[in-house]
Amino acid sequence: MLKINYLRYFNFKSRRIFCGIFYIYSMKNLIILVALFISAIIHAQFTVTLSSAQSKAGSDAYLYTLNGSKDVLSSKAVNSKNKWVFKVPDSYVGMLRVYIPEGNNSVNLISENKNIEASYLMKGDKISEVNYIDETNKTMNDIQDIQRKKEIILPALYQMNDFYTSKSPFKTAINEEIVRLSQNITYDASKHPFIDFYNSNYKKFLAPDATTPKVEEKDIINFIANSSEMLETSSLLKPILVSYLNNAPKADVSKSIDNLLNAVNIETPRGQTVLSELIEIFDTYDMADLKAKYLAEAMNLKCTINDRLAGTIAISKNLEIGAKFANYTFTNAFNTKAKSIYDVKASKKIILFWASTCSHCEAEIPKLIEKYAQMKAQNIQIIGLSVDNDKDSYERRIKDLPWINDAQLRGWNSTYAETYNVHATPTYYILDQDNKIIAKPNHVGDVLNFLNLK
Incomplete structure (x- = not known):
């Protein structure tokens, strides 16, 4: 009996010791897991490093990803x-833009979920x-540089080539450049999936040549419906939609x-992003009936x-x-x-x-200046909001x-x-004394007619 009790005690005690050891081991693993989780939060999926010896210390810069045609901070x-170092916490493949408010500068980049590095020089x-x-952006830049030269320089070189004899050193140089520009830069598509997605579909849908098969409506529909998420991050969606509408x-x-x-x-x-893009295209190109139809369809969903479509609906x-009118x-x-x-x-405000x-502003603004005294007499005020980026040009004009x-x-x-959904200049809004929108004229003549200023 004593032996049995001893054994029971021993087993009970052993279990307590074992459980204690297991608890310590589990806690240790839990701490490690928490540490890894915190590390994953703190450390970036990848980094974007941009530097310049000419930049001004202390200034902020902003990194944007892309969703359709919209920048996302x-x-x-x-x-x-x-040097600016941006930490990107999530996986991202697609277009990036670094915006530097000083001088209104931007640097366009692409991401294949790897570290990115670039530097720049300033002029003024x-x-x-x-x-x-980095390899990804260097490869993309080389491809686009050759493509631009093919489109602009290569046709001129072919024409110039006809004016020189076969023994001319200059003709030899021209032929060498023609051969160089005619070649395609090779890259490993499996290693650079975004570069391959962007360039192959840009060529197919937006810049076809004689060797590119004709694209039908069903081809575009199939591409937009079945592409990977790189479609939203590639900057291709909006121009392909514009092309689709032009060919409809x-x-x-x-x-x-x-x-x-x-x-x-x-x-x-995907469907809501496409719908959002279409509504904004209709708005940009003054396709009012189509905008009204598909905005109503969006609002009745x-x-x-998704955030993309919700933003379009809210702005509208x-x-x-x-x-x-938002302040x-x-x-x-x-x-x-x-x-x-x-x-x-004021009794009315023209925004x-x-x-x-x-150039359109330069044609319309003198007509506003001509009627401004009448406007002031009727307590109507104009508030100009400029989309200039050159300070000197702006300040010279507002004098x-x-x-x-x-x-x-x-x-x-x-x-x-x-x-305020401004896609072009000039754009007008007329507000009442309570800042409610009472008119959205298209041209200065519409402004003056609405205000009965003959």
Whole structure:
């Protein structure tokens, strides 16, 4: 009995010791797993390093990925020792853009989920030359450089070649350059999947040559419906959609659009991104009937809507007649002490998006200047928001403009370009005293007619 009790005690004690050892071992593994998890969060999937000996220390830069034709902010980095290092935590294959607010500069890159490195040179406050250091971007740049020369230089070389005798040293040099430019840069498609996806489909759908088979409507539909996620990150989606619409039968464009949307299924993320892109294309090219039809279709969806389409719907709603115009806080406004659009007190406000380099603006602005005294007499104010990026050009021009003007000097990267859905200049909105949109004129003549200013 005593022996049996002893054995029972021994087994019980042993189990406690074993459980204690197992607990310690499990806790140790748990700590390791937690450490690995935290490390995975802290450390990037890959890094993007951009440097220049000419950059200004302390300035921020921003890294954007791509979704269709929309930039998506990925991360921000502070210049340290003339270098920006961005940590990208998630797997990403596709186009990237580093935006540097100083001088409104951008560097375009591609990612194949590997570390990226590039440097650049400046001329004044503008980037003049980019040196791609990592293999992926260097390969892509070499391919595109040869492609540009093929499209622009090669035809001229063929013409020049006819003017020189066969023994001419210059003709020999021309022939050597023709041979060089006629060759394709070879690369391992399995090693560079994005480069292969982009270049093969760009050539097929957007820049076909005599050797490229003719693309039919069904080919484009099949490509958009069945491509990998690289379609959204490649920058190809919007131009291919524009090409698709241009080649659709003029008598029934809606039928071609419906064929495409049925194939991609607008209840899926791909289908909603395509629908969003189409609505924005209709808006850009003043295809009002098509925009209204497919915007209504988007708004009537009962399924979960992705961020891309939700953003398109929200912007459209916010800019409808009767909607309250979103406020904008001025950056460095001229001809006013007001701090924002809402601070400007007037019975009506004309919001004018323009640029000093815009020829249509130069044609229309004098007509506004001519009527500005009448406008002021009726308590109507003009607020110009410029998409200029050149400070000198902008400041020279606004000296002649009597109304309120402001600019972020970031060109189309200006925040209000997206907020107010500005695709072209000039763009007009007319607001009432409560900042509600009462008109969206297309041209200066429409502005003056709406205000009864003959």
